[in-house]
Amino acid sequence: MLKICVNMDKRNNPAMIRIVDLKSVVKISGRITGNLIIIKIIMEVIKAKFIKGIVGTNDILKDKQDQIAFIGRSNVGKSTLINKLIGSKGLVKTSGQPGKTQQINFFLINEDLPGEKYFVDLPGYGYAKISQKHREKMRKMILWYFISGEANIKKVVLIIDAKSGLKDFDIEMINVLREYGHDFIIIANKVDKLNQKQYHKNLMEIKDELGEDINILPVSAKTGRGREKVLEWIGI
Numbered sequence: 041m042l043k044i045c046v047n048m049d050k051r052n053n054p055a056m057i058r059i060v061d062l063k064s065v066v067k068i069s070g071r072i073t074g075n076l077i078i079i080k081i082i083m084e085v086i087k088a089k090f091i092k093g094i095v096g097t098n099d100i101l102k103d104k105q106d107q108i109a110f111i112g113r114s115n116v117g118k119s120t121l122i123n124k125l126i127g128s129k130g131l132v133k134t135s136g137q138p139g140k141t142q143q144i145n146f147f148l149i150n151e152d153l154p155g156e157k158y159f160v161d162l163p164g165y166g167y168a169k170i171s172q173k174h175r176e177k178m179r180k181m182i183l184w185y186f187i188s189g190e191a192n193i194k195k196v197v198l199i200i201d202a203k204s205g206l207k208d209f210d211i212e213m214i215n216v217l218r219e220y221g222h223d224f225i226i227i228a229n230k231v232d233k234l235n236q237k238q239y240h241k242n243l244m245e246i247k248d249e250l251g252e253d254i255n256i257l258p259v260s261a262k263t264g265r266g267r268e269k270v271l272e273w274i275g276i
């Protein structure tokens with residue numbers, strides 16, 4: 041919770057706006073239109089720590105804390121993106137061995153600060169070198185997390201590779217997220233690998249496939265492009 045105090049002058053006009061807790065606020069801008077005060081507050085990830093990894097039902101799911109879920113196929117850059125968002129190089133293990141993270145990992149973001157929440161890193165799906173049986177187990181665990189209703193999922197970040205576009209698993213996930221009413225965004229990562237022409241072509245194709253109402257953001261976890269927009273959407 042962010043506390044904002046507005047001191048009124050004698051004519052009841054807002055004379056001074058004071059942000060009480062400034063610790064995770066990095067930029068504030070404001071304007072007054074008529075009797076409306078519009079304030080834009082950009083916040084930052086100040087701290088992040090690993091809490092635990094789970095493989096099924098667990099007490100942490102019942103925690104009242106909001107969860108922001110990150111999901112994507114193996115190797116789309118999910119770990120790199122989470123690290124970029126939290127400003128850490130190595131809290132989330134990126135992998136020369138994709139598919140290594142086979143748990144649902146909970147990270148606590150901005151503990152005791154406004155916007156405190158969990159980032160939940162789900163296992164990457166589709167790593168070629170694991171057995172079909174194991175892959176199916178991962179798929180079921182991912183679906184259980186979104187369908188069971190046990191987790192307090194506030195928002196979902198679905199990451200795809202902007203170069204290779206939508207795959208079967210992404211479509212399956214999007215259908216599940218729509219069906220269960222989750223608020224989600226699609227991040228087209230690795231746009232730094234595309235030239236201008238490919239960029240427009242690939243983004244158009246994705247939009248054509250999913251419909252105009254879809255929330256899609258071009259991002260590069262490598263260069264940091266789109267980072268602020270993602271944080272803003274997440275509600276940091």
Ligand SMILES: Nc1nc2c(ncn2[C@@H]2O[C@H](COP(=O)(O)OP(=O)(O)O)[C@@H](O)[C@H]2O)c(=O)[nH]1
Nearest residue numbers: 114115116117118119120134135230260261262
């Ligand atoms: N060019 C480029 N490479 C990226 C980007 N994000 C991740 N990568 C690379 O993609 C590979 C897989 O990244 P990782 O975060 O481990 O993927 P994950 O399996 O989805 O967690 C690594 O070699 C990363 O350095 C990006 O935005 N641009």
Ligand SMILES: [Mg+2]
Nearest residue numbers: 118119134141
């Ligand atoms: Mg990973």
